[in-house]
Amino acid sequence: MGDLVEIENLTVAFRSKRREGLFRSGPSLKALDEVSLTIGENETFGLTGETGSGKSTLAKVLVGLYRPTSGTVKLLGREIDYKKRKDITFLRQNVGIVFQDPVRSLNPSLTVKEVITEALIAAKSIPKKDYDERINFITKLVGVTKDLLPRRPRELSGGQRQRISLARALVVPKKLLVLDEPTSALDVSIQAQVLNTLKRLKSELSMSYLFITHDINVIKYVSHRLGVLFYGRLVEVGDTRTVDIEPKHPYTQSLISHVLTLKKVGLQETVVSEHRPAPSGCRYRIVCPAAFEKCAAVPRWIDLGGGHLVSCFLYDHSSQKETHPPLQTVAAKGGGLQVPPREPS
Amino acid sequence: MAVDNVDKREARQTLAPAIGAQPGSVAHPREAGGGDIALEIKDLTIDFVSVDGSVRILNGVSLMAKKGEVVGIVGESGSGKTTLGLAILGLLDSPPTNIVSGSVTFEGRDLLKLKPAEMEKIHGTGINMVFQEPLDSLNPVYTVETQIGEALKVQRKRQDPPVTQEAEGETKRLITDLLRNLCIDKPEEVLERYPHELSGGMRQRVAISISIVEKPRLMISDEPTTGLDAYVQSRILGMFSAQRKAGETLLYITHDLTIASQICDRIYIMYAGRVMEAGVTRGVLQEPLHPYTSTLVASVPQGYEDAPPLSVQLGEPPDLRNLPSGCKFNPRCPYVKDVCKETEPKLEEIFAGRHAACWRVDKELGRFS
Numbered sequence: 001m002g003d004l005v006e007i008e009n010l011t012v013a014f015r016s017k018r019r020e021g022l023f024r025s026g027p028s029l030k031a032l033d034e035v036s037l038t039i040g041e042n043e044t045f046g047l048t049g050e051t052g053s054g055k056s057t058l059a060k061v062l063v064g065l066y067r068p069t070s071g072t073v074k075l076l077g078r079e080i081d082y083k084k085r086k087d088i089t090f091l092r093q094n095v096g097i098v099f100q101d102p103v104r105s106l107n108p109s110l111t112v113k114e115v116i117t118e119a120l121i122a123a124k125s126i127p128k129k130d131y132d133e134r135i136n137f138i139t140k141l142v143g144v145t146k147d148l149l150p151r152r153p154r155e156l157s158g159g160q161r162q163r164i165s166l167a168r169a170l171v172v173p174k175k176l177l178v179l180d181e182p183t184s185a186l187d188v189s190i191q192a193q194v195l196n197t198l199k200r201l202k203s204e205l206s207m208s209y210l211f212i213t214h215d216i217n218v219i220k221y222v223s224h225r226l227g228v229l230f231y232g233r234l235v236e237v238g239d240t241r242t243v244d245i246e247p248k249h250p251y252t253q254s255l256i257s258h259v260l261t262l263k264k265v266g267l268q269e270t271v272v273s274e275h276r277p278a279p280s281g282c283r284y285r286i287v288c289p290a291a292f293e294k295c296a297a298v299p300r301w302i303d304l305g306g307g308h309l310v311s312c313f314l315y316d317h318s319s320q321k322e323t324h325p326p327l328q329t330v331a332a333k334g335g336g337l338q339v340p341p342r343e344p345s
Numbered sequence: 346m347a348v349d350n351v352d353k354r355e356a357r358q359t360l361a362p363a364i365g366a367q368p369g370s371v372a373h374p375r376e377a378g379g380g381d382i383a384l385e386i387k388d389l390t391i392d393f394v395s396v397d398g399s400v401r402i403l404n405g406v407s408l409m410a411k412k413g414e415v416v417g418i419v420g421e422s423g424s425g426k427t428t429l430g431l432a433i434l435g436l437l438d439s440p441p442t443n444i445v446s447g448s449v450t451f452e453g454r455d456l457l458k459l460k461p462a463e464m465e466k467i468h469g470t471g472i473n474m475v476f477q478e479p480l481d482s483l484n485p486v487y488t489v490e491t492q493i494g495e496a497l498k499v500q501r502k503r504q505d506p507p508v509t510q511e512a513e514g515e516t517k518r519l520i521t522d523l524l525r526n527l528c529i530d531k532p533e534e535v536l537e538r539y540p541h542e543l544s545g546g547m548r549q550r551v552a553i554s555i556s557i558v559e560k561p562r563l564m565i566s567d568e569p570t571t572g573l574d575a576y577v578q579s580r581i582l583g584m585f586s587a588q589r590k591a592g593e594t595l596l597y598i599t600h601d602l603t604i605a606s607q608i609c610d611r612i613y614i615m616y617a618g619r620v621m622e623a624g625v626t627r628g629v630l631q632e633p634l635h636p637y638t639s640t641l642v643a644s645v646p647q648g649y650e651d652a653p654p655l656s657v658q659l660g661e662p663p664d665l666r667n668l669p670s671g672c673k674f675n676p677r678c679p680y681v682k683d684v685c686k687e688t689e690p691k692l693e694e695i696f697a698g699r700h701a702a703c704w705r706v707d708k709e710l711g712r713f714s
Contacts, residue, residue, distance in 0.1 A: 050574045051544070143659070158422075159661060188600055188601070189640050189644045190662070191644065193655075193657055196655055217647075218646050221646035221648060222646075244649075259575060260601075260603035260607055261603055261645075262630055
C-alpha cells in the first residue's frame, strides 16, 4: 500500500462550448484520458509534457478544483468522492498547491502576513494563538525575511512572491505539495534558489511533491520518478534516471533528445513537425516514426521491470504475430529502441 | 515564373525561399557599407526619466556584431537587454527615455542621429525585431496572410530594382511555402486565421516569418522562445540556424544559457544595464571569468534528484533605482573585496576576444584570481 496518492484511470473531460443543436451539447474534450499513477511517501513525482497535455488539469484535480469525469483518486488510502464536501476538505487539508504565476495567484490587496494567515484560518484546526509562531516558523523555512510580512505582493520580486506562495501552501503541514510550473516565471538564478529551497523543505518537512514542468532539466534535477504525458495520456512512467538515459516510448525519446543542455554545444539541426494527436488509438501515432497498424488501438501498459512502464505496442510482445514489424523496419523509419538520430528534413 | 527557377531544395534549406528573385537582379544589397562589421554600439547610456527621478537603464554599453554572426545578449530581468534591442531600432519613446550618450552604427551610419523618415527606411528590410510576446506584435484584426503579405510587399518595393508586378497568386504561394518550411501543418488554413486563433508557438512562428520574409540585414529577436515548450523551441531555433546559414546577422536576446550555447557565436552577459562579460560563447560558458557568469552557469540544473544543491548565492535581481556603489554585482558576489564596493570595474579585454568587468580578474594571468 505505502503510496500516498493513487490515481486510477482518471479521465477529465471538458464539454465544448459549441453546441450541436438545441438539446445536444458539443463534443467533449478529454484533457486527461485514463491516467493512472501513484505517488509514494516522501517522493517527488515529476510530470512533464507539452502545452495542452493535461499537466495542470491533473494538478487541479488533486486539490479539488476540477472533478474527475471518471476514475478514482485515493489519498492516504481513502477514496475521494468529489461530490462530498467532507472529502474535498480532507483533500485540501492534505494537499497544497503552488501555481505558476506568482502575480495572479496572490491577492493584491492583502499583505504578505494576511495572505499566509488566510491559509491558517481556512484550515480551522489551528488555535489562533499559534498563528504567529507558525508564520514565523514557515517564513524562516522558505527564506522570507520578517520585513516582507507587512508588504503587499506588488512590492515584491517574482522569487519572493513564489516563496510566499510556498509559505501559504505549507503553513498548515501538508502531505503532498503540488507544484505547477513553480519556477518557469522566474529568472534563472532565482529559479536555482527556489529549487534549492524546495529540495531542502522536502527533507525537513517530510512530504511528497508532484512537480509539474515542461523544463526537462528542472524535472530531472528534482524528481525521483517521472511521468510523460502526451495529449492527456500518460505514455511512460519510471525512475527518472532510467527514463532519461533509456527512454522507451518514441515520444519520450524524441522529447529527451530535444532537451538543450550547456554541454550540447552546436546547432540543433532537426526541425520537428507539428504534433497532432490522433483521435483514437495511440495518440502519438500520426507523428510517430515507428507507427504501424496495431497503433490504431489503445496500447496497454508494458512493465519493463524496475517500475518502468511504457504504453507502446513496440514493447508489447504478448501477441507477437505477423502484425508486428521486424525491428529493422522500425529503425529504417527513423524510430527504434534507441534515441532515433533524426535526419534533417 | 521567376521563382520556379530557384532550386527547391536550396530554398528549403535556407527556409526563406528567394522571394521575388528575378534572373539578373541582386536579391539584396548585402555588401553595402560598414565593411565587415554589421552593427557597432559604442558607450550607449540611456536614462529613464520619471517624476520620481531618473534611472540609468543602460550604462556605457558597447557591443559589436560582425556580418553573418549570431550574437547573444544574455541577462536576467532588469538587465537592459530589451532596452538595448529597442534602442537599436529607435523604438524607445523620448520622454520617458533619454539617450545620454553613445552611438549605434549600422552600415556606417549612426542610427541615433537619423531622422524618423530615414529610420523608417531601415526598419523592416534593414533591421527588424521579433518580440517576446507575439500576440502583442501581431495585428489582431488582420489575417496571417495579410500580415505576412504586407511585409513581403515592403520587401519587394525596396528591392533594386523594385518589383511591382507579380504573377497571379504568387504571394499566396510564397507565403504558404514559407509557413510549410516552418513545419506548420496545413498552411493554407493557417493563412486565413487571425492571431488569436493560433497557439503560442504558431503565433511566434508567424511573427518570425514576417521578419524572415523581409530579409533583414540584421535581425533582433527578443526571447522568442520563452514560455514555449522544448519542441516548439527546437523548431524556432532550427529556423534561426537556417537564417544564419543564409548569412544574416542575428542579435539574440535571452536569459537562457542553454539556448545561447546552442545558437550564438559570441555572447554578452549583461547585469544592471552593463556588460559584465563578453566573448566567444563556448569560452564564456565553459570558463567564465566574471562571478555573475559563473552564477548563471551554476543555475542551470544539472544531474538528478540526488545531485548536490545548485551553488548559487542568495540574492535578487538588481533594483535599478537603488544600485549599490562600486561593482553592481557586489551584494551577490561570493568573492567580494573592499575595492568592489568602492569603485566600479571597467569592461577590459582580458585576453584576445574576451572582455570582463571584474576586479578579481587578473589581466596578466588572464583568469579569475
